[in-house]
Amino acid sequence: MDEEIEIPPFFLCPISLEIMKDPVIVSTGITYDRDSIEKWLFSGKKNSCPVTKQDITDADLTPNHTLRRLIQSWCTLNASYGVERFPTPRPPICKSEIEKLIKDSASSHQNQVKCLKRLRQIVSENKTNKRCLEAAGVPEFLATIVSNNESQNVFDSSMSLTDEALSLLYHLETSETVLKNLLNKKKGRDIVSSLINIMQRGMYESRAYATLLLKNILEVAEPMHIMNLKPLVFTEVVQILEDRISHKATKAALHILVNICPWGRNRHKAVEAGAIYVMIELLMDESFSSDRRGPEMAMVVLDLLCQCAEGRAEFLNHGAAIAVVCKKILRISQTASDRAVRVLLSVGRFCATPALLHEMLQLGVVSKLCLVLQVNCGSKTKEKAKELLKLHARVWKDSPCLPRNMILAYPS
Numbered sequence: 457m458d459e460e461i462e463i464p465p466f467f468l469c470p471i472s473l474e475i476m477k478d479p480v481i482v483s484t485g486i487t488y489d490r491d492s493i494e495k496w497l498f499s500g501k502k503n504s505c506p507v508t509k510q511d512i513t514d515a516d517l518t519p520n521h522t523l524r525r526l527i528q529s530w531c532t533l534n535a536s537y538g539v540e541r542f543p544t545p546r547p548p549i550c551k552s553e554i555e556k557l558i559k560d561s562a563s564s565h566q567n568q569v570k571c572l573k574r575l576r577q578i579v580s581e582n583k584t585n586k587r588c589l590e591a592a593g594v595p596e597f598l599a600t601i602v603s604n605n606e607s608q609n610v611f612d613s614s615m616s617l618t619d620e621a622l623s624l625l626y627h628l629e630t631s632e633t634v635l636k637n638l639l640n641k642k643k644g645r646d647i648v649s650s651l652i653n654i655m656q657r658g659m660y661e662s663r664a665y666a667t668l669l670l671k672n673i674l675e676v677a678e679p680m681h682i683m684n685l686k687p688l689v690f691t692e693v694v695q696i697l698e699d700r701i702s703h704k705a706t707k708a709a710l711h712i713l714v715n716i717c718p719w720g721r722n723r724h725k726a727v728e729a730g731a732i733y734v735m736i737e738l739l740m741d742e743s744f745s746s747d748r749r750g751p752e753m754a755m756v757v758l759d760l761l762c763q764c765a766e767g768r769a770e771f772l773n774h775g776a777a778i779a780v781v782c783k784k785i786l787r788i789s790q791t792a793s794d795r796a797v798r799v800l801l802s803v804g805r806f807c808a809t810p811a812l813l814h815e816m817l818q819l820g821v822v823s824k825l826c827l828v829l830q831v832n833c834g835s836k837t838k839e840k841a842k843e844l845l846k847l848h849a850r851v852w853k854d855s856p857c858l859p860r861n862m863i864l865a866y867p868s
Contacts, residue, residue, distance in 0.1 A: 461537050467527050470507050471496060478545040479524050480517035484508045487520050490545070490584075498583045517584075519547070549578055549585050554592035561597075568601075572620045579627055586628055595634045598625040603650040619662045622654065626665045635676045647673065648689065655692040664705040667696050671708040674715055683719050690722070690729035697734045703747075706738075710753035717760040727761055732770040732777075735761075739780045751788050755781075755795040762802040771799070772807060779819045786824070786833065794837040797828065801844045813851045826857040 469476050469489035478490040484505040488496075494517075496502055503512055524544070531541040554575075561571035575594060578585045589595075601621035630638075638647050651673075654666040670693075674682065696709040713731060716722050735754045738744050745751050758781070761767035771777050778800070785796045800821060803812070816822065828841040845858065852858055 461534055461539065464530070466523070467530065469493075476523070476527060477542045479520040479527070481520050482517060483513045484510050487523060490517060491582075493517065494582065494584055498587065517548075549581075549588050551588055551592045554578075554589055554594060558593065558597050568617060572617065572624065575624055576620070579624060589628060590630060590634055595625060595628060595630045595638060598622075598628070599638050599647055599650075602654070603647065618654070619659065622662055622665045622669070626669050630672075632676045635673050639673050639677055639681065648685070652686075652689055652692050655696060656688075660701045663696065663699075664702045664708075667693070667705045667708045667712075671711050671715075674712055679719070682716050683721055685716060685722065685725070687725045687728065689716075690725045690731070694726070694729040694731050694734055697738065698730075706744075707750060707753070710750065710757065713757045714753050714760075717757060720764065723761050723764045724766055726757075727764065727766045727770055731757060732761055732767060733774060736771075736774050736777050736780055739784060740776060745788065748788050748792070751784060752792045752795075755784065755788075755792045755799070759795040759798045759802075762799050765806070768803050768807050771803060772812070778803075778816060778821065782816075782819055782821045782824050785828065786831065790834055790837070793828070793833055794840075797825070797837050797840045797844070800825075801840050804844045804847060808848065810851070813848055817852055817855060822852050822855045823857040826855075 463475060466487075467475050469479075469492045470486065471488060471492040474489070474492075476487070476489040479487045480490045480493065481487050482493060482505055484507075486505055486507045488506075493506075496506060497512065504510065505512055528541055528544070531539050535541065557571050557574060561568045575589065575598075578589060598621045601617055602625060604618070648670065651666040651670045655663050655670070658666060670689075693709045693712050696705055700706060713726060717726050717731075735758045738754050739751060744754075758771070762771055781796045781799050785793045787793075800816070804816070822845070825841040825845050829838055829845075845852070849858065
């Protein structure tokens with residue numbers, strides 16, 4: 457735009473200071489550009505007017521048609537200076553239209569297909585639409601279709617109605633309140649069971665979406681619900697990790713285990729599902745270690761599971777377990793190093809046999825622990841490393857790395 461053109465100040469959005477394309481009025485009477493105020497209110501989770509600092513009592517945005525026409529006329533008058541006239545924005549979707557769409561879908565399979573296609577279009581337009589869909593009960597409607605996943609009516613040539621509903625439910629980015637309602641819904645199939653069923657039998661993409669949704673739902677679940685999860689949940693989450701169907705699904709599955717394994721009962725279920733073996737295999741994969749968050753979560757899961765006897769036994773049954781954990785110390789992050797030292801301390805404290813201690817010495821565990829004492833890696837990590845070294849100082853006394861004072865102080 458030519459610098460000589462003077463833009464009327466009331467054409468500019470108070471937030472972005474750019475010319476408004478879709479001016480709307482909030483409850484405080486101030487006009488903003490729709491895109492800017494939506495980002496302020498919905499993405500930033502703020503509820504105050506940027507100008508007046510007063511609370512915005514109603515999230516509904518009223519179009520300022522008069523100002524929009526003035527701006528469009530001004531753009532037309534200044535077209536010779538390269539100013540482009542923006543088109544009249546499409547009016548936002550309304551709740552009643554969505555409710556009618558859902559109601560009409562019950563009449564036939566064809567209407568159900570049309571409904572899901574229209575919902576897909578609405579979801580992709582903007583965040584305000586997502587809030588409107590949520591208010592109209594779309595998440596519950598989609599969850600009902602997902603729960604009836606035995607009925608594989610064709611949506612198009614490549615997916616079923618269930619697959620499409622599952623994808624939509626994920627992309628809707630449902631709020632925590634609605635996720636809790638879905639989890640606590642009494643009628644019909646349990647949403648967790650439905651997602652597990654899809655993870656077990658669905659196509660790759662649907663399995664990934666089911667895993668991502670299960671992660672979101674379990675993050676808001678009450679402790680009692682998490683403690684009562686069925687063993688099949690652990691089996692299918694571990695299977696997702698073993699199959700490596702996608703990077704996102706793998707991280708989501710790891711998140712699930714991190715969130716549900718602090719409970720003792722769940723640790724046993726995870727161990728029985730084969731989680732220890734899969735964690736070690738993941739850590740052995742160099743491509744998996746390219747993103748530090750994945751190895752961090754895998755090490756957290758190992759630490760949680762090695763806090764029970766069954767977990768430690770399974771850990772030691774894997775021939776590469778100690779070597780892999782030792783190798784990751786000081787290689788990934790502070791969190792990973794701390795958890796790795798905790799794992800070694802668990803097995804060194806409760807499973808110490810002459811053979812195991814000799815293996816730890818041969819694999820470089822003692823030298824790595826001594827290195828931890830010398831570098832800047834966190835006081836708690838150093839304390840755990842020192843505890844393990846002191847615990848077996850007599851056995852490891854011939855190691856050139858072990859400090860002499862430690863051997864003399866703890867001769868037993």
